[in-house]
Amino acid sequence: MTEFTKWRTRHNRFEQAVDDISRTHAMSGLEGAGMLLMGIPGLGKSSILASYCKHHLAERNDLESPERSKEPILLVSVPAEPTLKTLIQEILLASSFEGSINGTVGELRQKLNELIHERGVELLILDEFQHFLREQAKSNTRGVVNHIKLMMDKHKLAVVMAGTPAGYRSIANYEELYQRFAQRQTRLTPFQISSEADLKAFGAYLKACTNFLERQEVKIVPLSNKEMMVRLYVATRGIPRLIAMLLKMALADAEPNETITRNDLARAYTKAPINPELKNFNPLKAPYERVLDRAEKATKKSALENKNNWDIH
Numbered sequence: 001m002t003e004f005t006k007w008r009t010r011h012n013r014f015e016q017a018v019d020d021i022s023r024t025h026a027m028s029g030l031e032g033a034g035m036l037l038m039g040i041p042g043l044g045k046s047s048i049l050a051s052y053c054k055h056h057l058a059e060r061n062d063l064e065s066p067e068r069s070k071e072p073i074l075l076v077s078v079p080a081e082p083t084l085k086t087l088i089q090e091i092l093l094a095s096s097f098e099g100s101i102n103g104t105v106g107e108l109r110q111k112l113n114e115l116i117h118e119r120g121v122e123l124l125i126l127d128e129f130q131h132f133l134r135e136q137a138k139s140n141t142r143g144v145v146n147h148i149k150l151m152m153d154k155h156k157l158a159v160v161m162a163g164t165p166a167g168y169r170s171i172a173n174y175e176e177l178y179q180r181f182a183q184r185q186t187r188l189t190p191f192q193i194s195s196e197a198d199l200k201a202f203g204a205y206l207k208a209c210t211n212f213l214e215r216q217e218v219k220i221v222p223l224s225n226k227e228m229m230v231r232l233y234v235a236t237r238g239i240p241r242l243i244a245m246l247l248k249m250a251l252a253d254a255e256p257n258e259t260i261t262r263n264d265l266a267r268a269y270t271k272a273p274i275n276p277e278l279k280n281f282n283p284l285k286a287p288y289e290r291v292l293d294r295a296e297k298a299t300k301k302s303a304l305e306n307k308n309n310w311d312i313h
Contacts, residue, residue: 032152034181039188042241130167165309191238234283
């Protein structure tokens with residue numbers, strides 16, 4: 001189970017997001033390019049960011065020299081309700097900066113500018129960016145937005161902002177900053193089952209999960225046939241984090257060398273009802289006809305929620 005917890009499958013959406021980050025990063029030094037990586041919780045945004053950083057840095061051979069150490073990427077998790085001062089402090093803390101993070105906003109700006117220049121920072125990634133663009137953070141938003149624009153312009157810095165649709169709706173109200181992020185926006189959505197293409201993508205993801213478990217000598221019922229896909233979709237709403245949670249619960253209770261069956265998954269769901277909207281309905285145990293009815297309702301609701309997520313009005 002430990003290995004499965006660490007494992008991430010680089011499915012098509014994952015690869016597309018990583019490629020978009022790479023293309024944004026490539027513009028560093030030429031212009032202050034921006035990218036938005038957005039989606040509801042559980043779709044793998046943080047995993048995508050961590051994967052990009054790890055693989056990019058592993059491929060670089062110019063990070064250390066007698067003159068200086070380079071730090072091309074800064075990955076920052078934006079704290080809840082930050083001020084401009086605390087945001088700059090978080091960026092400094094996420095870097096190799098060794099000085100004091102105390103001082104006035106002006107002093108901290110200077111320290112950050114020096115760090116970006118001296119360490120050759122190319123890409124700033126702000127995870128959970130909706131925290132400084134929320135309605136309750138309005139008093140701080142203007143200063144934060146202006147500073148991001150200034151950094152992008154001054155240092156020709158590439159910036160990726162990752163977060164939830166709430167952040168997108170907020171940033172869309174700041175036209176000057178939004179224009180910098182309009183060219184490249186990656187919207188992650190849960191897996192769906194509405195079309196053959198949706199089923200193919202979802203099936204490929206579940207097949208990758210099955211293959212990984214089998215490589216760990218874990219036997220499990222096939223997950224990528226249509227009936228299991230529909231059942232898992234209703235149980236998890238197609239959210240990868242919830243799918244992984246269900247599988248981990250089943251793995252925890254599994255006997256060595258025994259195949260994990262649909263009944264085992266149903267018992268795991270009972271212990272951890274990851275879709276509270278279903279109440280006592282267990283989609284891994286119920287008759288398939290009833291599950292299909294729930295699936296139809298779930299797909300309609302998901303389509304409406306997705307539309308509302310990106311409505312900026």
